[in-house]
Amino acid sequence: MKLPFIVIIDDDTQVLRAIQRDVRNKFREDYKVLATESASEALGAIKELKLKNETVALFISDQRMPEMEGTEFLGKTQEFFPDAKKVLLTAYSDIEAAIKAINTLRLDYYLLKPWNPPEEKLYPVVTDLLDDWQNSFTPDFEGIKIIGYQWSPLSHKIKDFLTGNLIPYKWIDVEVSKDAAELINTHNIETDELPVVLFEDGTLLKSPAEIDIANKIGLKSTASEEFYDVVIIGAGPAGLAAAVYGGTEGLKTLMIEKKAPGGQAGTSSRIENYLGFPSGLSGADLTRRALTQAQRFGVELLSPCNVIDIKMKDNYKILSLSSGTEIKTQTVIISTGVDYNTLDAKGINELTGAGIYYGAATAEAHSCKDKDVFIVGGGNSAGQAAMYLSGIAKNVFIVIRRNSLDATMSHYLIDQINKTSNITLIPNSVIVEAEGNNRLERVTLENIKTGEKKTSEAVALFIFIGAKPVTDWIKLNIIRDPKGFIVTGRDLFKSDNFKKVWKLERDPYPLETCIPGIFSAGDVRAGAMNRVASAVGEGAMAIKLVHEYLGGV
Numbered sequence: 403m404k405l406p407f408i409v410i411i412d413d414d415t416q417v418l419r420a421i422q423r424d425v426r427n428k429f430r431e432d433y434k435v436l437a438t439e440s441a442s443e444a445l446g447a448i449k450e451l452k453l454k455n456e457t458v459a460l461f462i463s464d465q466r467m468p469e470m471e472g473t474e475f476l477g478k479t480q481e482f483f484p485d486a487k488k489v490l491l492t493a494y495s496d497i498e499a500a501i502k503a504i505n506t507l508r509l510d511y512y513l514l515k516p517w518n519p520p521e522e523k524l525y526p527v528v529t530d531l532l533d534d535w536q537n538s539f540t541p542d543f544e545g546i547k548i549i550g551y552q553w554s555p556l557s558h559k560i561k562d563f564l565t566g567n568l569i570p571y572k573w574i575d576v577e578v579s580k581d582a583a584e585l586i587n588t589h590n591i592e593t594d595e596l597p598v599v600l601f602e603d604g605t606l607l608k609s610p611a612e613i614d615i616a617n618k619i620g621l622k623s624t625a626s627e628e629f630y631d632v633v634i635i636g637a638g639p640a641g642l643a644a645a646v647y648g649g650t651e652g653l654k655t656l657m658i659e660k661k662a663p664g665g666q667a668g669t670s671s672r673i674e675n676y677l678g679f680p681s682g683l684s685g686a687d688l689t690r691r692a693l694t695q696a697q698r699f700g701v702e703l704l705s706p707c708n709v710i711d712i713k714m715k716d717n718y719k720i721l722s723l724s725s726g727t728e729i730k731t732q733t734v735i736i737s738t739g740v741d742y743n744t745l746d747a748k749g750i751n752e753l754t755g756a757g758i759y760y761g762a763a764t765a766e767a768h769s770c771k772d773k774d775v776f777i778v779g780g781g782n783s784a785g786q787a788a789m790y791l792s793g794i795a796k797n798v799f800i801v802i803r804r805n806s807l808d809a810t811m812s813h814y815l816i817d818q819i820n821k822t823s824n825i826t827l828i829p830n831s832v833i834v835e836a837e838g839n840n841r842l843e844r845v846t847l848e849n850i851k852t853g854e855k856k857t858s859e860a861v862a863l864f865i866f867i868g869a870k871p872v873t874d875w876i877k878l879n880i881i882r883d884p885k886g887f888i889v890t891g892r893d894l895f896k897s898d899n900f901k902k903v904w905k906l907e908r909d910p911y912p913l914e915t916c917i918p919g920i921f922s923a924g925d926v927r928a929g930a931m932n933r934v935a936s937a938v939g940e941g942a943m944a945i946k947l948v949h950e951y952l953g954g955v
């Protein structure tokens with residue numbers, strides 16, 4: 403396999419030699435290093451690399467150079483290798499330019515000179531960036547291939563499942579791809595057996611269920627032990643944080659996820675406000691980091707696997723899983739988050755998965771290339787999706803009932819949307835009908851003030867209209883608020899039922915439900931803040947309270 407390149411540019415010979423030496427020392431086994439003093443020479447070389455079908459993983463450029471500034475040089479590289487990571491080498495006096503470049507150029511990092519010792523200041527940063535790059539980079543494809551029809555709901559489900567589980571795949575559309583006919587012939591596939599998933603070992607699954615794919619690729623849906631200190635239900639940010647803390651604190655920890663780790667955050671194209679990531683990070687990236695961290699500390703993950711019931715036996719909790727097995731645990735953290743409300747309009751149900759999607763559905767974004775797409779909803783998730791899709795679609799229309807986005811969306815997103823010429827806000831409006839022959843082709847909007855209706859062509863409709871807690875699976879008498887969110891801690895005192903179920907002398911711990919030893923964290927909890935950071939905070943806090951509970955049992 404061809405090694406990718408790290409390209410370094412600095413007009414100062416001594417600095418160039420030093421950084422070239424340090425980068426080579428650490429990364430030469432996996433990357434080729436190309437270093438030069440001249441920006442124009444570097445741009446020529448980059449063009450050559452592109453022509454030769456080589457790849458660049460990382461650019462490191464000094465900011466102050468006579469021919470052009472580093473930010474300008476890094477901007478020009480985007481034409482050739484837009485996915486390469488970009489690092490600016492700066493002096494203290496250039497920090498302002500570097501911070502500006504985080505927004506304008508999506509600069510990944512600025513590195514202050516000198517970077518000694520490299521083990522502390524250079525290698526961790528570069529390793530992290532290269533890991534991120536590797537994760538999203540697909541060389542000549544050797545992994546899983548899905549052959550199917552673009553507008554088939556099952557194809558969408560499979561793509562969504564693999565994307566959510568961070569498993570790379572190649573999508574082959576039978577109606578578009580030249581390779582499809584050859585693969586269908588070679589594998590004797592009938593068109594009514596599509597979608598088909600082809601694996602690296604040459605085997606295939608026809609119209610498979612998620613669990614069949616999971617079993618084939620080695621995702622685990624059976625626990626290795628019968629008894630745990632803590633079982634976390636749901637692997638969104640709250641569950642993942644609880645898993646990391648459970649693992650680091652030596653608790654025998656199991657996390658169970660029904661779909662794919664990451665939860666709602668995992669579907670976000672860019673989280674801009676999570677502490678410590680100044681240029682933002684994608685939900686997939688956050689999930690991958692958190693999962694690696696949890697697994698490093700010995701946490702076990704079952705996915706996809708659905709918890710369908712919790713029963714009590716003495717002080718122990720017994721969880722029933724969709725696989726038909728049971729697990730015993732001392733404590734439980736319910737972090738099952740929220741699920742999207744469905745849109746009630748003519749044609750929506752029939753075309754869901756075939757051009758109509760709930761949530762971000764990043765796996766389907768490519769099908770919107772140069773087409774018109776609609777988004778329903780005025781919250782931050784709708785705003786993020788609009789920004790993401792504006793880079794792919796021809797036009798993005800945001801449909802909202804209200805007059806403006808002011809009360810529902812963060813200002814930074816409203817600003818970004820206002821500055822993006824191909825996003826249009828359609829206020830005071832609702833979708834009343836979706837139409838199409840096996841796939842979405844048109845949507846009809848109604849202005850709720852004037853009653854006027856308008857039908858427009860649309861290749862996709864993304865729906866973000868609020869969410870409901872995922873608690874309907876709980877049969878145990880866990881006190882919930884009228885909307886179904888789990889009530890915890892002192893808020894339980896307001897419930898008339900509390901005294902009937904709580905029989906301990908102590909008060910419930912802050913995130914404890916009305917059943918001792920069952921805690922709840924994140925969006926599923928009544929009064930939660932609906933943010934990644936707060937979900938992570940509550941997940942971490944829940945483990946502290948699990949310890950207190952275990953200490954007192």
Ligand SMILES: Cc1cc2nc3c(=O)[nH]c(=O)nc-3n(C[C@H](O)[C@H](O)[C@H](O)COP(=O)(O)OP(=O)(O)OC[C@H]3O[C@@H](n4cnc5c(N)ncnc54)[C@H](O)[C@@H]3O)c2cc1C
Pocket residue numbers: 635636637638639640641658659660661662663664665666667668669670671672673674675676707708709710737738739740741761762782783784786872875923924925926931932933934935937
């Ligand atoms: C598109 C989008 C963008 C967002 N962007 C931001 C942002 O930029 N910044 C920010 O702060 N917040 C953002 N949010 C909000 C943030 O993602 C949520 O607040 C956060 O994900 C809540 O985490 P959680 O762990 O409580 O729940 P969730 O993320 O909802 O995760 C719950 C998990 O539990 C699983 N589950 C449910 N039931 C079961 C069961 N019975 N058995 C097993 N597993 C189960 C689900 O499959 C899911 O994976 C965004 C949300 C969306 C949808």
